[in-house]
Amino acid sequence: MMSMYSKKVMEHFLNPRNMGVIEDADGVGTAGNPVCGDTMTIYIKVKNGRIVDIKFQTFGCAAAIATSSMITELAKGKTLEEAEKITRDDVADALDGLPPIKMHCSNLAADALKAAIEDCRKKRREK
Amino acid sequence: MRRVYLDYAATTPLDREVLEAMLPYFSEKFGNPSSLHSFGREAHEAIETSREKVADLIGAKDNEIIFTSGGTESDNLALRGIAYLNRDKLKEKGPHIITSSIEHPAVLETCKDLEKEGFEVKYLNVDKYGLIDLDELQNSVTKGTFLISIMFANNEIGTIEPVEEIGKIAREYNVLFHTDAVQAVGKINVDVKKLPVDLLSISAHKIYGPKGVGALFVREGVKLKSIQTGGGHEGGTRSGTENVPGIVGLGEACRLAKIRMEDDNSRIKKLRDKLIKGILDSVEESYLNGHPEKRLPNNAHFRFTAIEGESLILFLDQKGIAASTGSACSSKKLKASHVLLAIGLSPVEAHGSLRLTLGRENTEEDVNYVLEVLPEVIGKLREISPLWREK
Numbered sequence: 001m002m003s004m005y006s007k008k009v010m011e012h013f014l015n016p017r018n019m020g021v022i023e024d025a026d027g028v029g030t031a032g033n034p035v036c037g038d039t040m041t042i043y044i045k046v047k048n049g050r051i052v053d054i055k056f057q058t059f060g061c062a063a064a065i066a067t068s069s070m071i072t073e074l075a076k077g078k079t080l081e082e083a084e085k086i087t088r089d090d091v092a093d094a095l096d097g098l099p100p101i102k103m104h105c106s107n108l109a110a111d112a113l114k115a116a117i118e119d120c121r122k123k124r125r126e127k
Numbered sequence: 128m129r130r131v132y133l134d135y136a137a138t139t140p141l142d143r144e145v146l147e148a149m150l151p152y153f154s155e156k157f158g159n160p161s162s163l164h165s166f167g168r169e170a171h172e173a174i175e176t177s178r179e180k181v182a183d184l185i186g187a188k189d190n191e192i193i194f195t196s197g198g199t200e201s202d203n204l205a206l207r208g209i210a211y212l213n214r215d216k217l218k219e220k221g222p223h224i225i226t227s228s229i230e231h232p233a234v235l236e237t238c239k240d241l242e243k244e245g246f247e248v249k250y251l252n253v254d255k256y257g258l259i260d261l262d263e264l265q266n267s268v269t270k271g272t273f274l275i276s277i278m279f280a281n282n283e284i285g286t287i288e289p290v291e292e293i294g295k296i297a298r299e300y301n302v303l304f305h306t307d308a309v310q311a312v313g314k315i316n317v318d319v320k321k322l323p324v325d326l327l328s329i330s331a332h333k334i335y336g337p338k339g340v341g342a343l344f345v346r347e348g349v350k351l352k353s354i355q356t357g358g359g360h361e362g363g364t365r366s367g368t369e370n371v372p373g374i375v376g377l378g379e380a381c382r383l384a385k386i387r388m389e390d391d392n393s394r395i396k397k398l399r400d401k402l403i404k405g406i407l408d409s410v411e412e413s414y415l416n417g418h419p420e421k422r423l424p425n426n427a428h429f430r431f432t433a434i435e436g437e438s439l440i441l442f443l444d445q446k447g448i449a450a451s452t453g454s455a456c457s458s459k460k461l462k463a464s465h466v467l468l469a470i471g472l473s474p475v476e477a478h479g480s481l482r483l484t485l486g487r488e489n490t491e492e493d494v495n496y497v498l499e500v501l502p503e504v505i506g507k508l509r510e511i512s513p514l515w516r517e518k
């Protein structure tokens with residue numbers, strides 16, 4: 001199992017970045033994985049249209065944890081428009097690839113981030 | 128770093144003595160057991176000595192042991208061998224097999240395949256411990272039932288099935304009974320002299336023997352159709368030149384198992400009990416899967432709330448601990464273990480499963496090390512898990 005993951009995946013899995021919760025988040029997004037039943041939540045803090053802080057929680061395999069960690073790194077500091085464009089392939093590439101059977105896990109990260117951005121926009125509109 | 132192997136149900140290391148016994152049969156005594164000359168006779172004798180040792184471990188007669196390439200082939204040979212012989216005989220009555228929903232894939236997939244070939248198969252339910260219901264078994268017997276195949280002990284949760292009672296029911300209805308005893312042999316007493324079992328599968332690498340070799344016990348008088356055609360080896364039941372070093376290894380592993388089983392297993396059981404108690408005491412929301420008493424002496428199987436098994440296994444691996452899980456994420460098909468679902472766990476609950484199986488080499492220090500590391504790792508994963516926070 002171990003050898004099927006790249007060094008980068010293992011590194012992010014064992015030392016996840018931006019793991020946790022933002023209590024007063026501007027946007028919260030959750031995505032579930034219909035394939036294996038896992039879930040991920042992403043919290044964002046937005047200032048002047050930019051993601052200034054981002055945190056995640058994941059219930060899933062090593063690939064799911066590593067992709068959550070990676071997507072928070074990719075999204076941090078980006079504008080909402082830029083962050084929205086991050087795809088599952090961007091995340092997988094940044095991790096030096098994922099085993100084919102684990103590509104579906106990276107959907108979780110991309111979907112959760114999009115949901116968090118949507119949530120943030122919706123809340124702003126409501127204000 | 129300390130390395131602790133707790134995956135003996137997956138495979139065991141080859142015993143030194145077994146290796147020694149095997150070595151001459153690779154190059155020095157390389158003969159083909161079918162040859163008439165001295166080289167052949169030497170190999171032939173080695174095989175027959177092994178047959179005696181395997182038979183001796185389970186109380187069988189020598190001529191009741193057929194060597195195979197392992198547990199999977201033994202299961203296939205038993206099921207298909209009996210099924211193909213009965214297909215035509217029972218055509219009118221509807222040929223019918225009874226098995227359980229928690230069998231090893233070697234039995235389960237073979238049954239599914241046989242269904243495609245026109246056989247009917249009943250998959251018995253199990254209770255929350257993984258035990259089949261004898262009443263359900265009895266009620267499932269039809270006019271066409273010719274075979275019951277139920278495992279001796281489960282490979283995941285370690286539950287030991289009521290083999291004797293199953294065999295009695297089989298006898299009563301005049302149905303053959305096969306049991307996959309791959310996990311049971313060498314760990315608990317398996318004696319076909321006393322048990323009403325007709326066919327029984329054995330694997331060498333689960334009992335400190337080599338991989339790629341096993342055996343099928345076929346009670347005297349029980350007929351099988353061979354599933355592999357060729358030169359008619361093993362009394363015509365299993366063609367193919369015998370894996371002589373492997374068979375010698377299996378024989379030696381059986382001989383050692385017979386001598387050591389009692390001491391080994393009472394020691395291993397003590398360690399296992401300490402491990403179970405330690406984990407249940409120190410990890411919040413941890414549960415034992417399988418039966419509290421009717422379980423293999425070396426099996427411990429847990430479920431932890433809000434944890435995913437693959438992550439858990441990889442974290443433990445980082446700490447040098449080798450274990451396994453029934454989580455969907457770790458399976459090739461991304462499906463939770465059929466055994467865990469059958470005992471009533473939800474897919475999310477099955478995610479958080481951990482199997483620790485002990486063996487000859489484990490020590491008290493190993494157990495202490497796991498008890499020190501595991502709660503920490505669980506704590507870390509729960510920090511990452513949104514399910515833990517929600518509670």
Ligand code: FES
Pocket residue numbers: 033036037038059060061062063064102105455456457461
């Ligand atoms: S989250 Fe289940 S396989 Fe990756």
